[in-house]
Amino acid sequence: MKPYIKKTGGIRIGNLNLTYPFVKLFVEPEQITFYFFFFKTITIPKENLAGIYKYEFLPFIGEGIAFKLKSEKKFSSIILKSNKIIFWYFGDREKLLQEIKMILT
Template sequence: MEEIRETGGARIGMANATWPMATLIVNRQTLQLKASIIGDLVFRPSDITSIEPYTLIPVLGQGIKINHTVPGYNAKVIFWTFGSPETLIRKIEQTGFLVNANPIPADVAVKVVTAQTGGSFPVKKSAAIAVLLIWNILFLYDIIRFFNGEHKRFPLGIGAQLALAFVFLISLLLLISVPVRNLILKPGMEINGIKSFLFLLMLITVIMFTAISIFPK
Protein backbone atom coordinates (compact mmCIF):
# COMPACT_ATOMS: atom_id res chain seq x y z
CA MET A 1 0.00 0.00 0.00
CA GLU A 2 1.72 3.18 -1.18
CA GLU A 3 -0.53 5.77 0.48
CA ILE A 4 -3.66 5.98 2.58
CA ARG A 5 -6.01 8.94 2.82
CA GLU A 6 -8.71 8.94 5.51
CA THR A 7 -11.38 11.57 6.24
CA GLY A 8 -12.42 12.16 9.84
CA GLY A 9 -12.05 14.60 12.70
CA ALA A 10 -9.09 15.72 14.78
CA ARG A 11 -8.08 17.09 18.13
CA ILE A 12 -4.91 19.11 18.60
CA GLY A 13 -4.47 20.13 22.21
CA MET A 14 -7.82 21.60 23.31
CA ALA A 15 -8.97 22.43 19.76
CA ASN A 16 -11.31 19.99 18.05
CA ALA A 17 -12.36 19.62 14.40
CA THR A 18 -15.36 17.39 13.76
CA TRP A 19 -15.88 15.09 10.76
CA PRO A 20 -15.23 15.75 7.87
CA MET A 21 -12.92 18.66 8.69
CA ALA A 22 -9.74 16.57 8.99
CA THR A 23 -7.76 14.38 6.61
CA LEU A 24 -5.02 11.90 7.47
CA ILE A 25 -2.52 11.22 4.69
CA VAL A 26 0.22 8.63 5.17
CA ASN A 27 2.87 7.27 2.83
CA ARG A 28 6.30 5.76 3.44
CA GLN A 29 7.97 9.16 3.87
CA THR A 30 5.47 11.33 5.76
CA LEU A 31 2.36 11.34 7.91
CA GLN A 32 0.24 14.46 7.52
CA LEU A 33 -2.80 15.51 9.51
CA LYS A 34 -4.74 18.31 7.85
CA ALA A 35 -7.21 19.62 10.41
CA SER A 36 -8.42 22.79 8.73
CA ILE A 37 -7.95 25.97 10.77
CA ILE A 38 -6.91 24.18 13.98
CA GLY A 39 -3.72 22.88 12.43
CA ASP A 40 -1.79 21.25 9.61
CA LEU A 41 0.78 18.83 11.00
CA VAL A 42 3.40 16.82 9.12
CA PHE A 43 5.74 14.18 10.52
CA ARG A 44 8.73 12.13 9.38
CA PRO A 45 9.02 8.52 10.54
CA SER A 46 11.72 9.60 13.02
CA ASP A 47 9.32 12.11 14.61
CA ILE A 48 6.86 9.41 15.70
CA THR A 49 7.38 7.41 18.89
CA SER A 50 4.15 5.42 18.60
CA ILE A 51 0.58 5.42 17.27
CA GLU A 52 -2.04 3.92 19.56
CA PRO A 53 -5.83 3.44 19.64
CA TYR A 54 -7.66 6.20 21.49
CA THR A 55 -11.24 6.00 22.73
CA LEU A 56 -13.21 8.83 24.32
CA ILE A 57 -16.72 7.53 23.58
CA PRO A 58 -17.16 4.12 21.89
CA VAL A 59 -18.05 4.43 18.17
CA LEU A 60 -18.68 8.20 18.36
CA GLY A 61 -15.38 9.22 19.93
CA GLN A 62 -12.62 6.87 18.85
CA GLY A 63 -9.51 7.21 16.81
CA ILE A 64 -5.73 7.09 17.01
CA LYS A 65 -3.32 9.06 19.16
CA ILE A 66 -0.13 10.15 17.42
CA ASN A 67 2.75 10.34 19.90
CA HIS A 68 5.61 12.44 18.57
CA THR A 69 8.75 14.41 19.43
CA VAL A 70 8.21 17.61 17.41
CA PRO A 71 8.79 20.55 19.83
CA GLY A 72 6.61 23.03 17.93
CA TYR A 73 3.50 20.80 17.97
CA ASN A 74 1.05 20.17 20.78
CA ALA A 75 1.67 16.85 22.53
CA LYS A 76 -1.97 15.79 22.18
CA VAL A 77 -2.64 14.88 18.54
CA ILE A 78 -5.66 12.68 17.82
CA PHE A 79 -7.35 11.67 14.58
CA TRP A 80 -11.02 10.70 14.99
CA THR A 81 -12.47 7.95 12.81
CA PHE A 82 -15.80 6.15 12.53
CA GLY A 83 -13.92 2.97 11.62
CA SER A 84 -11.81 0.72 13.79
CA PRO A 85 -8.68 2.43 15.21
CA GLU A 86 -6.85 -0.90 15.08
CA THR A 87 -7.68 -1.30 11.37
CA LEU A 88 -6.45 2.23 10.65
CA ILE A 89 -3.18 1.54 12.47
CA ARG A 90 -2.70 -1.63 10.39
CA LYS A 91 -3.22 0.43 7.21
CA ILE A 92 -0.56 2.89 8.40
CA GLU A 93 1.81 -0.01 9.07
CA GLN A 94 1.23 -1.34 5.56
CA THR A 95 2.53 1.91 4.04
CA GLY A 96 5.91 1.21 5.63
CA PHE A 97 5.93 4.61 7.37
CA LEU A 98 6.42 3.32 10.92
CA VAL A 99 9.39 1.09 10.02
CA ASN A 100 11.05 3.40 7.50
CA ALA A 101 14.55 4.04 8.86
CA ASN A 102 15.91 5.44 5.58
CA PRO A 103 16.52 9.20 5.14
CA ILE A 104 13.66 10.86 3.30
CA PRO A 105 14.40 12.82 0.07
CA ALA A 106 16.01 16.21 0.65
CA ASP A 107 13.17 18.21 -0.93
CA VAL A 108 10.60 16.43 1.26
CA ALA A 109 12.77 16.95 4.35
CA VAL A 110 12.98 20.70 3.69
CA LYS A 111 9.19 20.97 3.39
CA VAL A 112 8.69 19.02 6.62
CA VAL A 113 11.19 21.10 8.57
CA THR A 114 9.70 24.35 7.23
CA ALA A 115 6.19 23.26 8.24
CA GLN A 116 7.28 22.08 11.69
CA THR A 117 9.26 25.23 12.39
CA GLY A 118 6.19 27.37 11.67
CA GLY A 119 4.00 25.43 14.09
CA SER A 120 0.66 23.75 13.39
CA PHE A 121 -1.57 26.84 13.10
CA PRO A 122 -1.73 27.60 9.35
CA VAL A 123 -2.15 31.39 9.60
CA LYS A 124 0.66 33.83 10.38
CA LYS A 125 0.29 35.33 13.86
CA SER A 126 0.56 38.88 12.53
CA ALA A 127 -2.17 38.23 9.94
CA ALA A 128 -4.50 36.67 12.52
CA ILE A 129 -4.01 39.65 14.86
CA ALA A 130 -4.68 42.11 12.01
CA VAL A 131 -7.91 40.36 10.98
CA LEU A 132 -9.18 40.22 14.58
CA LEU A 133 -8.26 43.88 15.12
CA ILE A 134 -10.16 45.04 12.02
CA TRP A 135 -13.13 42.82 12.97
CA ASN A 136 -13.31 44.37 16.45
CA ILE A 137 -12.88 47.93 15.17
CA LEU A 138 -15.78 47.50 12.76
CA PHE A 139 -18.00 46.09 15.50
CA LEU A 140 -16.94 48.98 17.76
CA TYR A 141 -18.79 51.37 15.47
CA ASP A 142 -22.10 49.68 16.29
CA ILE A 143 -21.27 49.51 20.00
CA ILE A 144 -20.64 53.26 20.09
CA ARG A 145 -23.88 53.97 18.21
CA PHE A 146 -25.81 51.75 20.62
CA PHE A 147 -24.54 53.57 23.71
CA ASN A 148 -25.22 56.89 22.01
CA GLY A 149 -28.84 55.78 21.51
CA GLU A 150 -28.64 55.86 17.71
CA HIS A 151 -30.05 52.36 17.35
CA LYS A 152 -31.71 49.89 19.70
CA ARG A 153 -30.39 46.54 18.44
CA PHE A 154 -27.02 45.61 19.96
CA PRO A 155 -24.63 45.21 18.23
CA LEU A 156 -26.36 44.68 14.88
CA GLY A 157 -25.85 47.47 12.39
CA ILE A 158 -23.61 48.72 9.61
CA GLY A 159 -20.50 47.91 11.65
CA ALA A 160 -21.52 44.26 11.98
CA GLN A 161 -22.33 44.13 8.26
CA LEU A 162 -18.93 45.58 7.37
CA ALA A 163 -17.19 43.11 9.70
CA LEU A 164 -18.98 40.17 8.09
CA ALA A 165 -18.29 41.48 4.59
CA PHE A 166 -14.62 41.88 5.51
CA VAL A 167 -14.34 38.25 6.69
CA PHE A 168 -16.16 37.05 3.56
CA LEU A 169 -13.76 39.03 1.34
CA ILE A 170 -10.66 37.73 3.14
CA SER A 171 -11.93 34.15 2.81
CA LEU A 172 -12.65 34.62 -0.90
CA LEU A 173 -9.25 36.19 -1.57
CA LEU A 174 -7.53 33.31 0.20
CA LEU A 175 -9.28 30.91 -2.18
CA ILE A 176 -8.49 32.78 -5.40
CA SER A 177 -5.42 34.95 -4.82
CA VAL A 178 -1.91 33.54 -4.45
CA PRO A 179 -0.41 36.86 -3.18
CA VAL A 180 -3.04 36.99 -0.42
CA ARG A 181 -2.25 33.39 0.54
CA ASN A 182 1.45 34.23 0.75
CA LEU A 183 0.60 37.22 2.92
CA ILE A 184 -1.67 35.35 5.37
CA LEU A 185 -0.60 31.69 5.41
CA LYS A 186 2.64 30.45 6.93
CA PRO A 187 5.37 29.17 4.57
CA GLY A 188 4.73 25.58 3.55
CA MET A 189 1.02 25.72 4.36
CA GLU A 190 -1.36 24.83 1.54
CA ILE A 191 -4.81 26.31 0.92
CA ASN A 192 -6.33 22.85 0.42
CA GLY A 193 -6.02 22.22 4.14
CA ILE A 194 -8.42 25.01 5.05
CA LYS A 195 -10.68 25.16 1.97
CA SER A 196 -13.62 23.46 3.69
CA PHE A 197 -13.33 25.86 6.63
CA LEU A 198 -13.26 28.88 4.32
CA PHE A 199 -16.37 27.74 2.41
CA LEU A 200 -18.20 27.17 5.70
CA LEU A 201 -17.08 30.58 7.00
CA MET A 202 -18.29 32.29 3.82
CA LEU A 203 -21.67 30.58 4.09
CA ILE A 204 -22.06 31.65 7.72
CA THR A 205 -21.12 35.27 6.98
CA VAL A 206 -23.61 35.44 4.09
CA ILE A 207 -26.41 34.09 6.30
CA MET A 208 -25.58 36.47 9.15
CA PHE A 209 -25.21 39.46 6.79
CA THR A 210 -28.62 38.72 5.28
CA ALA A 211 -30.22 38.31 8.71
CA ILE A 212 -28.78 41.63 9.93
CA SER A 213 -29.91 43.38 6.76
CA ILE A 214 -33.55 42.44 7.34
CA PHE A 215 -33.42 42.68 11.14
CA PRO A 216 -35.42 45.66 12.38
CA LYS A 217 -33.12 48.44 13.55
Protein backbone atom coordinates in the same frame (compact mmCIF):
# COMPACT_ATOMS: atom_id res chain seq x y z
CA MET B 1 3.89 5.28 -6.99
CA LYS B 2 4.17 5.36 -3.21
CA PRO B 3 1.65 3.45 -1.12
CA TYR B 4 -0.43 5.76 1.04
CA ILE B 5 -3.59 6.08 3.09
CA LYS B 6 -6.09 8.90 2.72
CA LYS B 7 -8.86 9.12 5.34
CA THR B 8 -11.34 11.76 6.47
CA GLY B 9 -12.02 12.40 10.13
CA GLY B 10 -11.52 14.87 12.95
CA ILE B 11 -8.57 15.87 15.09
CA ARG B 12 -7.67 16.83 18.63
CA ILE B 13 -4.41 18.58 19.51
CA GLY B 14 -4.34 19.98 23.02
CA ASN B 15 -7.46 22.18 23.29
CA LEU B 16 -8.10 22.29 19.52
CA ASN B 17 -10.82 19.88 18.47
CA LEU B 18 -12.18 19.66 14.92
CA THR B 19 -14.89 17.10 14.20
CA TYR B 20 -15.55 14.96 11.14
CA PRO B 21 -15.21 15.85 8.21
CA PHE B 22 -12.86 18.78 8.70
CA VAL B 23 -9.53 16.90 8.63
CA LYS B 24 -7.85 14.74 6.02
CA LEU B 25 -5.13 12.28 7.04
CA PHE B 26 -2.50 11.23 4.51
CA VAL B 27 0.03 8.56 5.42
CA GLU B 28 3.11 8.11 3.24
CA PRO B 29 6.21 6.00 3.93
CA GLU B 30 8.22 8.98 5.22
CA GLN B 31 5.59 11.19 6.86
CA ILE B 32 2.06 11.73 8.15
CA THR B 33 0.15 14.81 7.03
CA PHE B 34 -3.02 16.32 8.51
CA TYR B 35 -4.91 18.79 6.30
CA PHE B 36 -7.18 21.05 8.35
CA PHE B 37 -10.28 22.34 6.63
CA PHE B 38 -10.13 26.17 6.93
CA PHE B 39 -6.83 26.05 8.84
CA LYS B 40 -3.36 24.79 8.06
CA THR B 41 -1.39 21.65 7.38
CA ILE B 42 0.71 19.64 9.82
CA THR B 43 3.35 17.33 8.37
CA ILE B 44 5.14 15.03 10.79
CA PRO B 45 8.21 13.08 9.63
CA LYS B 46 8.07 9.46 10.79
CA GLU B 47 11.27 9.89 12.83
CA ASN B 48 9.35 12.32 15.08
CA LEU B 49 6.72 9.69 15.97
CA ALA B 50 7.15 7.95 19.33
CA GLY B 51 4.13 5.67 18.94
CA ILE B 52 0.75 5.04 17.32
CA TYR B 53 -2.15 3.38 19.11
CA LYS B 54 -5.95 3.12 19.27
CA TYR B 55 -7.60 5.82 21.36
CA GLU B 56 -11.05 5.84 22.96
CA PHE B 57 -12.62 8.76 24.77
CA LEU B 58 -16.31 7.85 24.40
CA PRO B 59 -17.61 4.63 22.82
CA PHE B 60 -18.67 5.03 19.17
CA ILE B 61 -18.28 8.83 19.02
CA GLY B 62 -14.89 9.40 20.61
CA GLU B 63 -12.74 6.76 18.96
CA GLY B 64 -9.66 7.22 16.87
CA ILE B 65 -5.94 6.78 16.42
CA ALA B 66 -3.45 8.58 18.66
CA PHE B 67 -0.07 9.67 17.31
CA LYS B 68 2.41 10.23 20.13
CA LEU B 69 5.20 12.64 19.21
CA LYS B 70 8.72 12.59 20.59
CA SER B 71 8.39 16.23 21.67
CA GLU B 72 6.33 19.37 21.35
CA LYS B 73 7.72 21.31 18.42
CA LYS B 74 6.94 23.26 15.30
CA PHE B 75 5.67 21.21 12.39
CA SER B 76 4.95 23.04 9.15
CA SER B 77 3.68 26.42 10.37
CA ILE B 78 1.89 25.24 13.51
CA ILE B 79 3.52 25.04 16.93
CA LEU B 80 2.09 22.05 18.75
CA LYS B 81 1.55 22.53 22.47
CA SER B 82 0.91 18.83 22.90
CA ASN B 83 2.93 15.73 22.18
CA LYS B 84 -0.19 13.78 21.14
CA ILE B 85 -2.45 14.13 18.11
CA ILE B 86 -5.72 12.22 18.05
CA PHE B 87 -7.32 11.51 14.68
CA TRP B 88 -11.04 10.86 15.21
CA TYR B 89 -12.13 8.06 12.88
CA PHE B 90 -15.46 6.25 12.48
CA GLY B 91 -14.21 3.25 10.48
CA ASP B 92 -12.32 0.15 11.55
CA ARG B 93 -9.60 1.59 13.82
CA GLU B 94 -7.72 -1.67 14.13
CA LYS B 95 -7.45 -2.04 10.35
CA LEU B 96 -6.39 1.61 9.94
CA LEU B 97 -3.79 1.24 12.69
CA GLN B 98 -2.28 -1.83 11.03
CA GLU B 99 -2.23 -0.12 7.61
CA ILE B 100 -0.48 2.94 9.04
CA LYS B 101 2.14 0.83 10.80
CA MET B 102 2.74 -1.20 7.64
CA ILE B 103 3.33 1.91 5.50
CA LEU B 104 5.60 3.61 8.04
CA THR B 105 7.88 0.58 8.51
